[in-house]
Amino acid sequence: MQRTTRVFGLCAATLLLAFACGAAPKEKIRQPAVAGSFYPANPADLTKMMDGFLARVPAAAATDQRLLALVAPHAGYEYSGPVAAYSYALLKGRKYERVVVIAPSHYEAFPFASIYDGDAYVTPLGTVPVDKEFATKLAGKSKLLRLSSQGHAPAGPQGEHALEDQLPWLQHMLGGFKLVPIVMGDQTYDIERTLGVELAKMIGPETLIVASSDLSHFHTYDQASTLDHKTLNAIAEWDYLSMSRNFSQQIWEACGGGPIVAAMIAAERLGATQAKVLKYANTGDVTGERARVVGYGAAALLADVNPKAAKAPAFALTQNQKDALLQLARRSVESAVSQRKLYDAAAPKEEALLMDRGAFVTLKKRGDLRGCIGYVSPTAPLYTTVRDVAAYAAVRDPRFPPVQASELRDLEYEVSVLSPMRRVLDVKQIEIGKHGLLVRKGGYEGVLLPQVPVEQHWNRKTFLEEICLKAGLPRGCTDDPDADLFMFTALVFGEEKPADALTPPRPEFGSPKNPRPPEAGPPPQ
Numbered sequence: 001m002q003r004t005t006r007v008f009g010l011c012a013a014t015l016l017l018a019f020a021c022g023a024a025p026k027e028k029i030r031q032p033a034v035a036g037s038f039y040p041a042n043p044a045d046l047t048k049m050m051d052g053f054l055a056r057v058p059a060a061a062a063t064d065q066r067l068l069a070l071v072a073p074h075a076g077y078e079y080s081g082p083v084a085a086y087s088y089a090l091l092k093g094r095k096y097e098r099v100v101v102i103a104p105s106h107y108e109a110f111p112f113a114s115i116y117d118g119d120a121y122v123t124p125l126g127t128v129p130v131d132k133e134f135a136t137k138l139a140g141k142s143k144l145l146r147l148s149s150q151g152h153a154p155a156g157p158q159g160e161h162a163l164e165d166q167l168p169w170l171q172h173m174l175g176g177f178k179l180v181p182i183v184m185g186d187q188t189y190d191i192e193r194t195l196g197v198e199l200a201k202m203i204g205p206e207t208l209i210v211a212s213s214d215l216s217h218f219h220t221y222d223q224a225s226t227l228d229h230k231t232l233n234a235i236a237e238w239d240y241l242s243m244s245r246n247f248s249q250q251i252w253e254a255c256g257g258g259p260i261v262a263a264m265i266a267a268e269r270l271g272a273t274q275a276k277v278l279k280y281a282n283t284g285d286v287t288g289e290r291a292r293v294v295g296y297g298a299a300a301l302l303a304d305v306n307p308k309a310a311k312a313p314a315f316a317l318t319q320n321q322k323d324a325l326l327q328l329a330r331r332s333v334e335s336a337v338s339q340r341k342l343y344d345a346a347a348p349k350e351e352a353l354l355m356d357r358g359a360f361v362t363l364k365k366r367g368d369l370r371g372c373i374g375y376v377s378p379t380a381p382l383y384t385t386v387r388d389v390a391a392y393a394a395v396r397d398p399r400f401p402p403v404q405a406s407e408l409r410d411l412e413y414e415v416s417v418l419s420p421m422r423r424v425l426d427v428k429q430i431e432i433g434k435h436g437l438l439v440r441k442g443g444y445e446g447v448l449l450p451q452v453p454v455e456q457h458w459n460r461k462t463f464l465e466e467i468c469l470k471a472g473l474p475r476g477c478t479d480d481p482d483a484d485l486f487m488f489t490a491l492v493f494g495e496e497k498p499a500d501a502l503t504p505p506r507p508e509f510g511s512p513k514n515p516r517p518p519e520a521g522p523p524p525q
Contacts, residue, residue: 027118027119027120028117028118028119028149029118029119029120029121029122029127030116030118030120030121030122030152030153030154030164030181031122031154032122032123032124032164033154033159033160033161033164034159034161034164034165035123035124037076038075038076038077038161038164038165039076039077039165039168040077040124041124042124043124043125046124046125046168047125047172049077049081050077050081050085050088050168050169050172053077053081053082053084053085054085054088054089056082056085057085057086057089061086061089061090061278061279062089062090062092063090063276063300063302065274065302065303065304066205066271066302066303066304067090067091067094067208067300067301067302068208068209068266068267068270068271068272068301068302068303069208069209069210069211069263069264069266069267069272069300069301070087070088070090070208070209070210070211070298070299070300070301071087071210071211071213071235071260071263071297071298071299071300071301072084072087072088072166072169072210072211072212072213072298073212073213073214073215073296073297073298074103074161074162074163074165074166074212074213074214074256075165075214075283075294075296077165078286079283079286079287079294079296080165080214080296082279082281082285082286083279083280083281083296083297083298084169084296084298085298086278086279086298087278087279087298087299087300088169088170088172088173090278090300091170091173091174091208092173094174095174096174096177096206096207096208097177097178097206097207098131098134098177098178098179098180098203098206098207098208099170099174099177099178099179099180099207099208099209099210100180100182100199100203100207100208100209100210101163101166101167101170101179101180101181101182101210101212102182102183102184102195102209102210102211102212102256102258102259102262102263103151103162103163103166103181103182103183103184103212103256103259104162104183104184104187104212104213104255104256104257104258104259105150105151105160105162105183105184105185106160106161106162106255107160108150108151108160108185109185109186110148110150110151110185110186111144111185111186111191112143112144112145112146112148112185112186112191113144113145113146113182113183113184113185113191113194113195113262114146114148114149114150114151114152114182114183114184114185115135115138115139115145115146115147115148115180115181115182116130116135116147116148116149116152116181116182116183117135117147117148117149118130118149118152119132120179121163121164121167121179121181123164123167123168123171124168125167125168125171125172126171128167128170128171128177128178128179129178129179130178130179130180130181131178131179131180134178134180134202135147135180137202138180138198138199138202141194141198141201142194142198144190144191144194144195145194145195145198150183150185151183151184151185152181152183160183162183162212162213162255162256163181163182163183163212165212166210166212167179170210182195182259184258184259184262186258187247187248187257187258187259187261188248188258189241189244189245189248189261190442191258191262192240192244192258192261192262192265193262193265193484195262195265195266196261196262196263196264196265196266196268196269197265197266197269199262199266200265200266200267200268200269200270203266203270209263209266209267209301210263211256211259211260211262211263212256212259213254213255213256213257213259213260213297214254214255214256214294214295214296215227215228215231215232215253215254215282215294215295215296215297216228216252216253216254216294216295217253217255217294217295218292218293218294219292219293220290220291220292220293221282221284221290221291221293222290224282224284224293224294224295225280225282225295227252227253227295228253228280228282228295228297229280230246230252230356230378231243231252231253231254231257231297232277232280232297232299234246234252234378234420235260235264235275235277235297235299236275236276236277236299237275237420238264238268238274238275238420238422239378239420239421239422240260240261240264240265241377241421241423241438241440241484241486242358242376242377242378242420242421243257243260243261244257244258244261245377245379246377246378246379247261249379251379251380253295263301264301267301267303268423270303271303271304272301272302272303273302273303273304274301274302275299275300275301275302276299276300276301276302277297277298277299278298278299278300279297279298280295280296280297280298281295281296282294282295282296314419314489315352315355315357315417315419315491316352316491317352317353317417317491317493318352321350321352321353322415322493324348324353324383325353325382325383325386325415326413326415326493326494326495328343328345328383328386328387328390329361329386329387329390329413329415330390330411330413331343331345332345332386332387332388332390332391333363333390333391333393333394333403333408333411333413334408335391336390336391336394336395337394337395337402337403337404337405337408338405338408342387342388342391343387343391345383345387347381347383348383352382353381353382353383354381354382354383355378355381355382356378356379356380356381356382357378357381357382357385357417357418358374358375358376358377358378358379358385358417358418358488359374359375359382359385359386359389359415359416359417359418360372360373360374360375360389360415360416360418360449360490361373361374361386361389361390361393361413361414361415361416362393362413362414362415362416362449362494363390363393363394363403363411363412363413363414364411364412364414365407365410365411365412366410367412370400370403370407370411371393371394371397371399371400371403372393372397373389373392373393373396373397374389374416374418375388375389376418376421376438376447377421378418378420382417386415390413412494412495413494413495414492414493414494414495415492415493415494416449416450416451416490416491416492417490417491417492418436418488418489418490419488419489419490419491420488421438421486421487421488422486422487422488423484423485423486423487424437424478424485424486424487427460427464427478427485429487430460430463430464430487432453432454432458432459432460432463433450433451433453433454434450434489435450435487435488435489436448436449436450436452436487436488436489436490437463437464437467437485437486437487437488438467438485438486438487438488439467439468439470439471439473439477439478439483439484439485439486440471440483440484440486441471441473441477441480441482441483441484442482444471444472444473445471446467446468446469446470446471446472446473447467447470448463448466448467448470449490449492450488450489450490450492451490451492452466453466464478464485467485
């Protein structure tokens with residue numbers, strides 16, 4: 001028995017000695033995939049290129065406000081560098097111990113946010129160590145966040161570039177820092193929200209977030225500019241809910257839309273009060289080719305902003321514009337009910353009516369609700385939205401039978417034009433008669449317009465309970481940490497009584513190129 005023990009002990013010692021004398025575990029290093037193509041592989045040339053772009057950024061672009069996150073493009077530096085420089089110029093004189101870079105995956109699809117499971121990323125400017133402790137802790141927060149090499153390992157014809165493209169800029173401006181590299185394989189609101197919320201729980205002022213994203217791809221110069229500014233306006237208005245929806249439905253375009261939304265959700269919970277768009281351009285500004293361009297935007301998410309300075313001007317319409325929209329709503333209902341087709345209306349000249357805005361149309365008959373449908377998010381120009389939802393309110397509101405032609409004379413019309421959505425940080429912010437509410441949890445969602453609690457004589461407590469019930473959630477759902485409560489204002493206007501004539505004068509709109517038939521519209525909201 002004693003002899004056996006000695007032999008076992010000797011074997012154990014031998015094993016330990018072999019392990020101690022063996023080679024250390026090999027580090028997992030992500031080598032550069034696009035050095036020499038997207039940016040110079042020579043360190044001196046790379047530094048010179050970045051300094052050249054930074055020198056073109058005006059001094060007025062600098063800010064003393066607390067910087068929580070950046071949005072920067074990730075194309076070849078020749079094209080995106082002049083825009084990215086506006087974001088990275090803000091890092092001059094700042095110091096961060098850690099940078100979380102969130103990027104999209106261009107070549108691999110996977111249903112989670114992939115947090116790199118390796119030890120470092122390498123660029124021509126040196127090695128960037130991964131903050132493995134932070135990465136492991138973050139990955140343990142949710143099944144939607146995983147330690148993985150997916151999206152990180154070089155792949156595709158040139159190799160994944162969206163995250164790598166940001167690193168030379170960060171190395172040049174910050175020097176040493178630890179990296180948390182995250183690639184989103186799928187860009188759903190659930191993943192965006194989970195990543196943003198969990199990041200906000202873990203980071204402080206020593207950490208910067210960078211969202212890597214280009215904007216629209218391969219439209220004409222003018223089309224791209226129009227489309228890209230819808231995204232940039234939503235960033236400036238802090239309406240990440242509408243951004244996420246419109247990206248998922250491919251109404252707006254940004255290959256890194258999910259990273260932008262996740263960064264905004266995290267920054268909001270860390271105290272960001274303003275999103276500042278710093279620069280926009282597209283490839284046409286570099287090449288002169290305007291037939292097929294790619295858009296680039298730079299933005300900063302800032303805290304310590306004067307609330308009055310950060311507040312956007314209120315949306316307004318003239319009385320003539322309101323009358324035109326009411327006439328359009330009536331015409332649309334008449335066409336849907338009497339002719340069973342979508343009203344053919346042309347684009348107006350007024351910019352306010354061409355802006356993408358969410359809107360609802362409410363129909364009443366002798367004071368009683370007869371139909372109400374709308375779009376919460378700004379999916380189309382205001383005049384198009386009013387036309388569409390007016391028709392849907394008449395024939396597709398599931399709570400009522402379709403409006404009949406005999407009812408048309410008795411209908412009263414009300415239009416509600418919605419402001420951007422902002423998450424409620426404190427329920428005391430909610431003012432009865434001023435704010436509408438939207439609550440969202442998982443697949444459940446409900447919305448109530450600002451006029452509803454006034455008409456029903458609700459106080460704030462009842463309003464919060466009723467928005468939960470509208471969403472199919474239990475009372476008190478707004479206290480659930482997994483639920484998001486958003487508020488908005490609405491510009492509400494309507495007719496005090498039915499019009500005397502069935503057909504009022506035709507509003508001065510023309511014919512859109514691709515009108516959607518009523519049956520092709522989205523589900524009622």
